[in-house]
Amino acid sequence: MHELPVTKSILGIVLRHAEAEGVAKVLAVDLAIGALSDLEGEWLQSYFDHLSRGTLAEGAQLRVHRSPLTFLCEPCSGEYTSTREELDNAACPLCGSRDGSIVGGTAYTVESMEAQ
Amino acid sequence: MSDVTLINIKEEILAENKELAAQLRAGLDDKGVFLVNFMSSPGSGKTSLIVQTLGHLRDTYRIAVIEGDVDSAVDAERVAGEGVPAVQIKTGGSCHLTAAMVEKGLGALSLGTLDLLFLENIGNLICPVGSDTGAHLNVALLSVPEGDDKPLKYPRIFQTADAFVVNKTDVMDHFDFDLETFKGRIRRLNPDAPVFEVSCKTGQGIDLWCDWLETRVERRGA
Numbered sequence: 001m002h003e004l005p006v007t008k009s010i011l012g013i014v015l016r017h018a019e020a021e022g023v024a025k026v027l028a029v030d031l032a033i034g035a036l037s038d039l040e041g042e043w044l045q046s047y048f049d050h051l052s053r054g055t056l057a058e059g060a061q062l063r064v065h066r067s068p069l070t071f072l073c074e075p076c077s078g079e080y081t082s083t084r085e086e087l088d089n090a091a092c093p094l095c096g097s098r099d100g101s102i103v104g105g106t107a108y109t110v111e112s113m114e115a116q
Numbered sequence: 117m118s119d120v121t122l123i124n125i126k127e128e129i130l131a132e133n134k135e136l137a138a139q140l141r142a143g144l145d146d147k148g149v150f151l152v153n154f155m156s157s158p159g160s161g162k163t164s165l166i167v168q169t170l171g172h173l174r175d176t177y178r179i180a181v182i183e184g185d186v187d188s189a190v191d192a193e194r195v196a197g198e199g200v201p202a203v204q205i206k207t208g209g210s211c212h213l214t215a216a217m218v219e220k221g222l223g224a225l226s227l228g229t230l231d232l233l234f235l236e237n238i239g240n241l242i243c244p245v246g247s248d249t250g251a252h253l254n255v256a257l258l259s260v261p262e263g264d265d266k267p268l269k270y271p272r273i274f275q276t277a278d279a280f281v282v283n284k285t286d287v288m289d290h291f292d293f294d295l296e297t298f299k300g301r302i303r304r305l306n307p308d309a310p311v312f313e314v315s316c317k318t319g320q321g322i323d324l325w326c327d328w329l330e331t332r333v334e335r336r337g338a
Contacts, residue, residue, distance in 0.1 A: 002211055002243035009129050017125055027120060031129075036271050038242045087268050088301065101307060102275060108246060110125045116118045 003040060007047035011057060013110045018056045023115035026057040030113065034106040035069040035084055056115075065111070070104030073097055133247055136215040140222065140250030147227045150336040151235060152329070153251035155273060157266075158239030160259040161283040163191045164316035166234050170198050172326040177231040177333065182221040184213040184238050191236060201225060212243035215250055232333055241270040253332055259284040260291050264298035267305055275305040279312070281325060286315040 010029065018026050029048075033039050041064040052058045068081040073092035080100075082090035091098045128134065144151055154162045163183075170179060180201035183192040192204035203224045205217050218235065225233070235251060237244045256277035258266055261284060267274040274280075280302060282295070299311050310328060314321035 002247075005210065005214070006129060009132065012132070013125065013127050013129070017123055021121075021123055023121070023123070024118065036275065037246070038270075038272065084268075084271060087271060087304070098304070100304075102305065106272070106275070108129050110127050110129060112122055112124050112126070114120050114122055116120055 002038075003043040004047050006039065007044055007051055010044075010062075010110055011048060011051050011055070014057050014060070014113055015055055017113065018115060021115065023056065026060040026113055026115045028061045028063055028114040029057070030063050030065060030111040032065050032067055032107040032109045032111050034067045034104070034108065036102070036105045037108055039064070039108075060113070067105055067107045069102065071100035072103045074099040074101065079103065130246055130248075133215050136219065137248035137250040140215055140219055141252065143222075144227065144233070144250065144252070145336075147230075148336065149227050149230050149233050150253070150333045151233045151249070151251045152253045152255060153235045153237055153244075153249045154255050154257060155237045155241075155244045155277065156239060156257035156259075157241050157262060160239070160257045160262065161316045162236050162239070162257055163194055165257060165281060165283060165314070166195060166236060167198055168314075168316050168319065168322045169234070169326055169329065170195075170200060172322060173232065173330065173333075174198075174200065176330065178229055179232045179234065180225050180230050181234045181236065182218065182225075183236045184217070186210070186238060195236075201230075207238060211238055211240050212247050213237050213249055214247055218249045241266065241273050245270075245272045245276055252336065253329075254278050255281060257281045257283055258298075260288050260293045263291075264293050264295070264301070267298070267301035271305055274302055277306065277309060279310050279328070281312045281314055283314055283316055285313045285320065286318050 045062050070081050075097045076095040078094040080093055156162050181195045183204045192202050196202040203221045205221045254277045256273050312325040
């Protein structure tokens with residue numbers, strides 16, 4: 001249930017920026033979450049709805065943007081994307097090699113928010 | 117109705133925890149204490165590995181243990197039975213240790229009298245990941261009965277740990293666990309991390325793991 005402390009952190013960041021900008025209401029929050037990160041948008045939203053009651057962010061919609069799992073191919077230096085489900089089989093489409101290191105898919109950030 | 121504005125934020129969600137963890141690490145560096153965070157599923161053998169490691173290294177280093185537990189003292193009592201200082205942090209339901217919890221644990225120890233500190237995280241392959249504890253070394257443990265597919269199911273922990281220990285190798289013949297498949301999956305996620313094969317029950321492989329750990333402890337502060 002790590003969504004709860006994570007949601008608290010998200011709300012803290014959102015409210016800090018909302019107050020600094022002097023907004024009346026936060027409408028939406030954009031999150032970048034990597035494909036490798038375990039975070040369920042549905043649970044996030046329900047915790048957020050609960051925690052944000054009575055704050056500037058009450059009713060704000062959380063929009064989770066999943067950044068793809070990205071590999072850098074060792075032999076040919078090409079970049080390619082894959083999915084968690086294909087983790088075991090992911091291979092470079094250019095040279096076929098399976099030797100690559102993960103360079104994307106681990107984001108865990110609050111990107112921006114829409115406010116009035 | 118006022119206009120909708122887009123406010124750029126670009127902040128890491130767990131930045132606050134990360135900052136506190138960095139402060140804890142710096143404080144430990146000042147005192148020459150090396151902190152090792154052990155993570156795994158429940159029942160993989162974190163406490164057993166800690167007890168075995170204590171047995172090998174306690175004559176070389178002054179060691180203490182911080183035990184994270186949701187709501188029991190079973191592990192802390194077992195470690196205290198080994199005669200080393202043991203502190204228990206009850207998370208009260210929380211599924212992982214945060215830097216703030218570790219800070220409390222550190223406050224209960226006299227760090228000036230220690231070289232090495234073990235932190236047993238909550239048994240869980242998901243939640244402890246990404247929550248920096250201030251440790252210098254993050255070790256993920258997996259036991260043979262859990263299966264060699266765990267890197268596929270919980271890739272983040274296998275991608276971020278610094279070293280891996282496969283425990284319960286003494287029962288390898290009774291399970292479908294394929295060590296080479298497992299190592300291949302780890303290499304894919306984390307090419308540089310070493311994998312140690314041990315049995316905390318028979319003691320097999322513990323010396324290799326402890327030798328390696330010792331090289332890391334010796335480099336502390338460097």
